[in-house]
Amino acid sequence: MGCISSKKRRIRSMSTFVLSRIDELRILPSTFVKINNQAFSNVYQSGRTLGKGAFGEVRFCTHKKTSARRAVKIFKKSDFFEENYMQRLLGEIEILKFLDHPNIIRAYEFFEDSEEFYIVMEHCRGGELFEALVKWKRFKESDAAMIMKQLFSCLSYMHSKNIAHRDLKLENILFDEKSEGLGIKLIDFGAAGYFSKNQELTGSFGTPYYIAPEVLVGGYTEKCDLWSAGVIMYILLTGKPPFDGTTEEEILNSIKQMKYNSNSTEAFQKLSEEAKDLINRLLTPEKDRINARDALEHDWIKNNFSEPPTADDIMRTSWGNLSGFKTGNKIKEAIITFIITQLASSQDIKSARETFKKLDENGDGKLSRGELEKGFKMLNGYTPELLDRIMKEVNTDKNGCIGYTDFLKAATDMKKLATATNLQNTFDAFDKDGSGKISADELKWALQGENIEDLDIWNELIYQVDQNGDGEIDLKEFCDIVSRHF
Structure with missing residues (x-):
């Protein structure tokens, strides 16, 4: 010194x-989450592939100078056939810079070259929630409550900042560590957008099984995220999706009717009355749907979640x-x-x-x-x-x-x-x-x-x-x- x-x-x-x-x-x-004008390969050593999507892949990477272990989301510019894809990428970058929550992925910096964009983020070692569900089939209510409280906390925080995620699904929730409780990180803000109280959100974003019915028919609010959270909660507790269909069209039609599997699933019937009530309050028409702050106060969360x-x-x-x-x-x-x-x-x-x-x-x-x-x-x-x-x-x-x-x-x-x-x-x-x-x-x-x-x-x-x-x-x-x- x-x-x-x-x-x-x-x-x-x-x-x-x-x-x-x-x-x-x-x-x-x-303040320090910026575009780095150096070449990505000069700053990071790229490693194994962690996942792939429609517009790029996520790879493990190591910061050469500090040895910090991180993940990088790589987008190929050649895949952006439409201008709105570029706008979504730039929007994701701005939103990631803005968010500051213990259960939301942290962005470190961004790179751009003639062929690709790079978003450098936290590396979560615990894997996808989807992978854990495949392994465990379904979660007991106390574990599901721990996961859902963290997810509702993310939504309460984001919605207070006038940001809607619009693509909540099991694959977009990661475990922070391999064997350290059930701490989660919410990722992938490519479909996220700002909203105002005086103007509805527009655009068809989301994934079949998880998408809210109002998104399929027109304008909607941030409560589309609460519908998706309800689908996630249902799947965690029963091991099955709440809406049936052999084709995507059949699934979407089932979602529009808002009639989920409440009687035919044995696992659902065995759930506590509090769990059923919260699912009912989530998988319901938008005007009647619970918000994230109230979901955090629901008896099922309070009675099953133990910090x-x-x-x-x-x-x-x-x-x-x-x-x-x-x-x-x-x-x-x-x-x-x-x-x-x-x-x-x-x-x-x-x-x-x-x-x-x-x-x-x-x-x-x-x-x-x-x-x-x-x-x-x-x-x-x-x-x-x-x-x-x-x-x-x-x-x-x-x-x-x-x-x-x-x-x-x-x-x-x-x-x-x-x-x-x-x-x-x-x-x-x-x-x-x-x-x-x-x-x-x-x-x-x-x-x-x-x-x-x-x-x-x-x-x-x-x-x-x-x-x-x-x-x-x-x-x-x-x-x-x-x-x-x-």
Whole structure:
């Protein structure tokens, strides 16, 4: 780590306008999810094929510099015969950048060359939910409830952001790890779209067996996702689809009639009354269909779902990290965000992730002050005043709740993650031209992309940490930003 230079710092005053603009600067999970202008093969070593679809394939890949294990979704441009396919791809990229939830796949970066597009994402080692169902035939209600609560949480979070998935199916749900509970990740946002309360969604998206009846006939709302969730729940519990047919046309006609197999399936008859009731509330006309938030509150979820116990020492550790967290300056905040979102492994954030899920009692993918208080108020050192400070320090969006990545940044032990290697890799990502120093232009590029902003803002940020007065940040100064604030 660097140390503060003994060289006398110059004294200057900065306008209130610039200082207020710095205060308004938001370092978000999406800040570092960008198009990488290098060739994909220069950055990643491509590995085995994990899956194939109509417009590309998913392969395992390894980041050459950091050895991070990831997955890459590859699209061949030659397969885009219609313009709307390109629009869907660009839409998927924008939506993936925007989403921040423990059960939604995280995107890292994107590449493009003359022949292909690449979306680099988390690698989920547990395989598809579909594969697990083939192996186990069907799930017991407690296991199905654990999966469905996570799926409803994804939908509650997405719908609160005015995003509908529109292609929920077993194949688009992965298990995070091979043998670590039933943690899921929702993937494939190629059909996802934004909606508004005043305008219905349009377009025929989805997969036979899962598609909602209203999608087949015209305009629809985000509740199409709840229908698909109902189909998934039915299949998990019975091992069979709810709508019969020997051809796709027969299946779709059965869906339009909204009469699922409730009597002819023995497995369905053996289900609890609560499970049957929730399925009824999902596989019903759109106007009567339950929403995701209410599904999370349904008796079947509450009575069958049991959050895996989070060890007391994990809760205490997370509370201790939260209690000691201080935002500091914007560059320090950016460094921490980069390490958490781009370099940290699943194991690195495991304790904080488990704590977040434990605290998120209503499953909406964010933490309210009440949820934090309920989870931490019995721990040593808790005071309402300290909790107020944590809410102020950690809540990047200033929306009254703490998001997933913001919580990880504050609840993870960054002293362990701010290694020399991670700091060097973060510095290199900011140092766009590889000169060994970060200029105001490079800082603007790293934190704001190509947007034009008054360079006074970025010069002031550099001035706050520039120890030798050369107007740039070298590696020692960069490392010292972190060491001085822990």
